[in-house]
Amino acid sequence: MLKTLRIAKREYLATVKTKGFILGLVLAPVLFAGSALAMVLFNDQVDTRDKVIAVIDRSGLVADALFEAAETRNAIAVYDAESGEKVRAAYVVRVVEPDEMEPDRQLLELSDQVRERNLHAFVAIDEGVLHPRTASAGAQIDYYAENAALDDIRGWLERPINSHLRRLRLVEAGVDTAASADMFDWVGVAPMALASLDPETGEISEGRRSSELEAVLAPLILPMLMFLLIMMGAVPLLNAVMEEKSQRIAEVVLGSVRPSQFMAGKVLGGVAVSLTAASVYLFGGVLALRETGYAEFIPYRMLPWFVIYMVMAIVMLGAIYAAFGSACNDPTEAQSLMFPAMLPVMIPMFVMVPVLREPESTFSTLMSLFPLFTPMLMLMRQAVVQSMPAWQPWLGLFGMLVFTLLAVWGAGRIFRVGILMQGTPPKVGNIIRWALHG
Amino acid sequence: MAVDDLALDVPRGSVYGFIGPNGSGKTTTLRMIMNIYYPDAGSIRVFGEEVRGASTDRVGYMPEERGLYRRMKVRDILRFYGELKNGDGVKREVDDWLERFDLVDWAHKKVETLSKGMAQKVQFIATVVSRPELIILDEPFTGLDPVNADVLREAVLELQARGSTVIFSTHDMNVAERMCDFIFMIFKGRKVLDGTLASIQDKYGSDTIRIRTEHGLSVCEDVDGVEKVTDFGKTQELRVGRGHDPQEIVATIMARTRVDGFELTRPSLHEIFVRIAGPEARNEAGEVPDA
Numbered sequence A: 001m002l003k004t005l006r007i008a009k010r011e012y013l014a015t016v017k018t019k020g021f022i023l024g025l026v027l028a029p030v031l032f033a034g035s036a037l038a039m040v041l042f043n044d045q046v047d048t049r050d051k052v053i054a055v056i057d058r059s060g061l062v063a064d065a066l067f068e069a070a071e072t073r074n075a076i077a078v079y080d081a082e083s084g085e086k087v088r089a090a091y092v093v094r095v096v097e098p099d100e101m102e103p104d105r106q107l108l109e110l111s112d113q114v115r116e117r118n119l120h121a122f123v124a125i126d127e128g129v130l131h132p133r134t135a136s137a138g139a140q141i142d143y144y145a146e147n148a149a150l151d152d153i154r155g156w157l158e159r160p161i162n163s164h165l166r167r168l169r170l171v172e173a174g175v176d177t178a179a180s181a182d183m184f185d186w187v188g189v190a191p192m193a194l195a196s197l198d199p200e201t202g203e204i205s206e207g208r209r210s211s212e213l214e215a216v217l218a219p220l221i222l223p224m225l226m227f228l229l230i231m232m233g234a235v236p237l238l239n240a241v242m243e244e245k246s247q248r249i250a251e252v253v254l255g256s257v258r259p260s261q262f263m264a265g266k267v268l269g270g271v272a273v274s275l276t277a278a279s280v281y282l283f284g285g286v287l288a289l290r291e292t293g294y295a296e297f298i299p300y301r302m303l304p305w306f307v308i309y310m311v312m313a314i315v316m317l318g319a320i321y322a323a324f325g326s327a328c329n330d331p332t333e334a335q336s337l338m339f340p341a342m343l344p345v346m347i348p349m350f351v352m353v354p355v356l357r358e359p360e361s362t363f364s365t366l367m368s369l370f371p372l373f374t375p376m377l378m379l380m381r382q383a384v385v386q387s388m389p390a391w392q393p394w395l396g397l398f399g400m401l402v403f404t405l406l407a408v409w410g411a412g413r414i415f416r417v418g419i420l421m422q423g424t425p426p427k428v429g430n431i432i433r434w435a436l437h438g
Numbered sequence B: 001m002a003v004d005d006l007a008l009d010v011p012r013g014s015v016y017g018f019i020g021p022n023g024s025g026k027t028t029t030l031r032m033i034m035n036i037y038y039p040d041a042g043s044i045r046v047f048g049e050e051v052r053g054a055s056t057d058r059v060g061y062m063p064e065e066r067g068l069y070r071r072m073k074v075r076d077i078l079r080f081y082g083e084l085k086n087g088d089g090v091k092r093e094v095d096d097w098l099e100r101f102d103l104v105d106w107a108h109k110k111v112e113t114l115s116k117g118m119a120q121k122v123q124f125i126a127t128v129v130s131r132p133e134l135i136i137l138d139e140p141f142t143g144l145d146p147v148n149a150d151v152l153r154e155a156v157l158e159l160q161a162r163g164s165t166v167i168f169s170t171h172d173m174n175v176a177e178r179m180c181d182f183i184f185m186i187f188k189g190r191k192v193l194d195g196t197l198a199s200i201q202d203k204y205g206s207d208t209i210r211i212r213t214e215h216g217l218s219v220c221e222d223v224d225g226v227e228k229v230t231d232f233g234k235t236q237e238l239r240v241g242r243g244h245d246p247q248e249i250v251a252t253i254m255a256r257t258r259v260d261g262f263e264l265t266r267p268s269l270h271e272i273f274v275r276i277a278g279p280e281a282r283n284e285a286g287e288v289p290d291a
Helices: A002-016 A019-043 A063-077 A103-115 A152-172 A212-233 A236-246 A249-253 A259-291 A300-327 A331-350 A352-357 A362-369 A374-384 A391-418 A428-437 B026-033 B053-058 B074-084 B090-100 B116-128 B146-162 B173-179 B197-204 B246-256 B269-277 B279-284
Strands: A051-057 A091-096 A121-125 A141-145 B015-019 B059-062 B134-138 B165-169 B182-187 B190-195 B208-213 B226-231 B236-240 B259-265
Touching: A002 A019, A002 A259, A002 B074, A019 A212, A019 A259, A051 A063, A051 A103, A063 A091, A063 A152, A103 A121, A103 A141, A121 A152, A141 A152, A212 A259, A212 A300, A212 A331, A212 A352, A212 A374, A236 A249, A236 A259, A236 A300, A236 A331, A259 A300, A259 A391, A300 A331, A300 A374, A300 A391, A300 A428, A331 A352, A331 A374, A352 A362, A352 A374, A362 A374, A362 A391, A374 A391, A391 A428, B015 B026, B015 B146, B015 B173, B026 B134, B026 B165, B053 B059, B059 B116, B074 B090, B074 B116, B090 B116, B116 B134, B116 B146, B134 B146, B146 B165, B146 B173, B173 B269, B182 B269, B190 B197, B190 B269, B197 B269, B208 B246, B236 B246, B246 B259
Parallel strands: A051 A091, A051 A121, B015 B165, B015 B182, B059 B134, B134 B165
Antiparallel strands: A121 A141, B182 B190, B208 B236, B208 B259, B226 B236
16 A cells, blocks of 8 residues: 555656646636636627618618617617717618619628628518518518628617517507507516525525526536546546556566556546645635635535545546556557547536536436546536435446446556557457456 | 576575577566566566565566656655665665765756666666665666776675675676676577586587687688687687597697687687577577578
8 A cells, every 4th residue: 555655646746746737727727717807808898880780671661660779779878878988889770772673683782882891781671571470472581791690780680670560560450559668678587596494593595596607607617627637637647657658667666566556556646636736726716706705606515526526537537547558558559549538528528518408307317327427417417406316416426436446447457468568559459358358 | 478488596695697689588587577477377486485566575676678757856766666665764775876876966857867878877776775685687787888887787796795686687798707696598488508607618618719810710710620710800719529629720720820829718608698599509490590
């Protein structure tokens, strides 16, 4: 055991004493905080140049209303009320008579004007938009621009156009729209956290309003942090072991320790590296949130799970990466094994969004119970669904434990053979044979 | 098969030389002694005990290709390897050896900054810093300049004087002749020589004439009774055929040129090695000679 710890200590110091580790430790949160800050700062950096929008209104019903809506918006939203500074672009609506003879040519001419920056965009409103269900002619509204799909103006246009069309339909139906001022007012739906019972006071706490910060803080940041720590503690073992093998260091070390002790020391070193980084990030994160007044968003209940999942993930994946590294003879072979080796870490990243959206779906549950994905996906689900059945994380943990034991056992057998096998390429068949037969 | 049916005993406290052509199984045998490779059959006993993991703490091993962490500092790596063997007083030993090998100024430098010779000395220190009872060195003198080779040779002999047993493999027959109490030769995975230099040479008898003449090799060729001439430039070694008189051979050469000196001697280790593993022996065994 002492020898294993000595190897772990060397591995740990060899990593944490490097400038790269220290720099990475500092840079990761700086980059993260920096990008968040940049988003806030650059959010105000909008293009304030006026946007000229041409409108071809074949219905003859909408253009004037659109013109008025733009004027109203420009009057209240373009200039800052206090400073008088221009903070947004003004929308300038220019009505264009439809060319009934050559509509396609008109589209081309307007498109050219957009390309020449004379126009920002143009809208083509079909004749039948007032009653699209019964219209014999077209009933579409098309928005033409350089970046039409992501252009904010397209979203803005929908509301004044549809409000005006609704108003016209109500007038046709004989309803006096002037009788109700709030006929077209919009009421949003607020996201609220669940109410809960305080076990000490017996009081029922009302569900508080949950914010976007809360929605992403634990469910996204904790799995991302897990990913980062696996990348720091486990993934480097593949190249490290390959180097030790190719530089004959393994031969010297194996003169003093058994292969199992060697591998265990490497993996323990990786765990220690990850725990160091985790301590810095978790303590730093908690401190930062408390100091900035966001203490209520700290997911304390998740932290023990995070640490347990992380340690097991590093042991499980670290053993696998060390075994893969022992099968490689040079960096090229290590590179070729890196892609399949990275899949257990990459797949959870690919499915994060569907799991976050529907954390209680069968897909999410099954994915999070697969031992290789449990550390990231179960963690994410636990952060989102506070009322998750208790058996799920415990079953996930049990599955990880069993899989980790199997992985360490198999990896140990591969390592024992691979670390001294020179010139044999790391083919899947070889690796499986070594795992099965030693 | 790297090694086949090999039996050897290494007397405690001796310097034991391992010789043999490339690919004969020297390194594999040393690795098996170290328990790095496991033999398919048979047993290896070190200090009278079956080889197991724990016994390796009493054995220091220096592989042929150097195995040092390039980014570690010299002192740190020496302490790491020493402590990995559970060595006592490793810190003091490290300091002593660094001073002895004139590496004190390099103690805080990274291994990657060392020259090949320096790295070899560091590897040697890493092997002996835990004061092992058995020291196994695979090609320890390869690549060293004469000064450093002397330093290493003296260190090996001092370790022997302290009571350690030293096994080393080498291709330098002069080193083996001068340093080893016992010499073991392996060829094609089998033992072909094992004993003291004198006992090995005795088997071949005094069948060699070492001669120095005015005209060198040219006058030593085509002499009746000479089986083989080995040319060393200034001197030549003539192998005397069975049943022939060395006196007559010398007389024949003296008739051809002026002889500056000669001696009737036993074959050198180099000559014995070549007789066993050289092209001549392989031809006799029916092998295709090397190009």
